[in-house]
Amino acid sequence: MASTDEIVTRLFSRPTPPPLEPGTKVYAPELTPAIAKLKEHKFVIAALHLANDDIHHCHLIAQDNEGDSTADLLHATLHRREGDYWNSKYWWSHVGSHPTVSISEAKLFVDNCEKISKTKGDDIKLRERQWKELKALVEWTRTNCH
Known part of the structure; x- marks a missing residue:
């Protein structure tokens, strides 16, 4: 069985x-069961699923924990990654505040992702920002969710 450090x-x-x-393409499908079996807080597991492009498994955890700012942040992020931009902004409104993000900047990022999506383009700067965001989310949950 893989450890959290190995998966990260x-x-x-x-x-x-x-x-x-x-879309529905998980980055490393073989990691899905390994992530699910980790002896970690549910938000660590959800963040790892999200980093693995496994929107479905992240969604199950986020949806089951609605009302918690971290769950709502995960929910907002996964809907942005689904291309469900309106729903992402809805969930950002429910986050309230979170130590990892500015809500107004997060909503602006959703708008920027939506604009590039409409042109069917690819913006490496947006992908790099998203990657930095996902790394920070995994790190924050590992440090703060027990």
Whole structure:
């Protein structure tokens, strides 16, 4: 069984930042069961699923914990990654505040992702920002959720 550190190393050693919208394609499907079996807080597991482009499994955890600012942040982020921009902004409104993000900047980021999506383009700066955001979210949950 893989440890949390091994999974984090594997996920964050990707050669390029993940797509803004991975669709239904999970980055490393073989990690899905390993992530689910970790003896970690549910938000760590959800953040790792999100970093693995596994929107579905992250969504199950976020949805079951609505009302918690971290769960709502995960929910907002996953909907942005789904391309469900209106719903992402809805969930950002429910986050209230969170130590990892400015809500107004997060909503602006959603708008920027939506604009690039409409042109069917690819913006490496947006993908890099998203990757930095996902790394910070995993790190924050590992440090603060027990």
